Amino acid sequence: MWRRLSVYPIDEEFLEKHRRRVTSIARRVDECIDTVSLYVPDRLSIDSTPGQFLMVWIPGVDEIPLSISYADGGMVGVTVRGIGEATRRLCSFQPGDRIGIRGPLGRGFTVRKGRSLIVGGGIGVAPLRYLVYRLLDIDAEVYVVFGFSDKLHTIFVEEMERLSSGKLIEFHIATEDGSYGFKGTAYDIASSIIREGFDMVYVCGPEALIRKILLLCVEWGIPMEASIEGYMKCGMGICGSCVRGVYRVCRDGPVFDRDKLMEMEEIGLRRRGASGIMEPLI
């Protein structure tokens, strides 16, 4: 209505995305001892791209960015590991509990046909799960490598194993302590199969992993995209708190291509905290 009144620039699409939609959790799935997936009905997320995120409001606690881990049939899902106050609180939520959401926000992965290698570590596998489904929808050749600390912290493993008996070409899993799958990291497996040749490598996980895969892809000349984190506040590209290099993670990302990641220089090394001070990641 306001838009029709003329010069007012807050267009309906922007407003719709950013107005908090308070909604009840429809389904909760425990993925492992400290990780849950929460699903809510949401019309706007139907058109989301894997890699995009929601700002999830836990009333009275915080509002945090979470990658979309599933979207289909009018339902959107996020997968969260209880690490800090807000994520732990969210992990305690049951069906019927209310959260607010904004989104889908940011730029996601480029979903295109070809030989794709998907590399995820820890909770970083969340957006990659959604990406796997979208890539399989368009009949891309999908190879997946997931790494976790140990068997107790593995997530989406049964789901990927089930998919790999169908359209998914290969699924590899590594645990650092060897309690499940290959003993080692996702990088160890990815670096050995990358020489088979891929059209695109997608990564999400600890920044140390992203950095190593990034350097590997530069060396091999393979296109690559990674989803990274920044300390987010506004989620709409004006406050500047999530800026890395000269890019806003919330608006220009959170998915960036190889060249932009290289340009940032800081990937895997340091990141701004709440005050804007650069904090070391290693």
Next chain:
Amino acid sequence: MGVDLGVELAGLNLRTPLILASGILGLSGRLLVEISRIEDVGAVTTKSIGLKPRDGYPNPTIAVLPYGFINSMGLPNPGVDFFLKELDEAGSFGSPLIASFYGYSIEEIAETARIIASHPSVSALELNVSCPHVSGISEIGVKPELVAEAVSKVKKEVGKPLFVKLSPNTHLIVDVARAAAEAGADGLTAVNTVKAIAIDAELCKPILSGVYGGLSGPALKPIALRCVYEIYEEVEIPIIGCGGVSSYLDVVEFILAGASAVALGSVIALKGIMVFRELARGLSEYLERKGVRSVEEIVGLSHR
């Protein structure tokens, strides 16, 4: 594009009268440098910097309304020491850098000003005494005598131009403006956001974690425009108009009301950083259509 948009503002030479407002993307030195090099950008302003780092408030820190934004960031900033190091590594600015700063007392304001102004990249200072959601800051900005005291202390320490960013949350805005001018301020920025809140009807609770926030965007514009108009009537020093500018016509209106330059904030969320280009083109075409040769010719024209 015929008309040169260059303006002189309190001794600063600006390519255009369009300034990046404080609080918008102004945390990263590298990004500020990048923006300052866009040819239609007249100057850039940092996020408000304090003596010590500050985390700001937990989220939610912003609420989007059909007619504007309410933000309650809570002045997050890395503190002067880190910020100056960031500027050291940022490279050279393509247009003047205005450093916004704050303090909880007159002494702290003066000390922060002295430290920030010592950096060679800083062309001017902007004293933030008007943040509506952090207690201890806005209280200073609504008292003419405190603002005067802060300004004269800072001017004793610092030779660079000093702007004071005014609060619209007082009926004394003209008195504060006059007090700042008489104490030696080189310019005024009018205005900061209007104190506001947002409530969620489903949860029956305030949305912002800090409860109170500042309203920006189109809803603020007519109020900000009135403030600029009122101040121009009474005070001689130049004014940076700020509040809800979304189109080149808004820029023109602020200049006609008495602003020598105009700062952009919320509109960047909607139109991106290249909005500077759109507004500069529009302004230039307007001046050409009106047969005016410089921005200065129409500053305060609506009063005559």
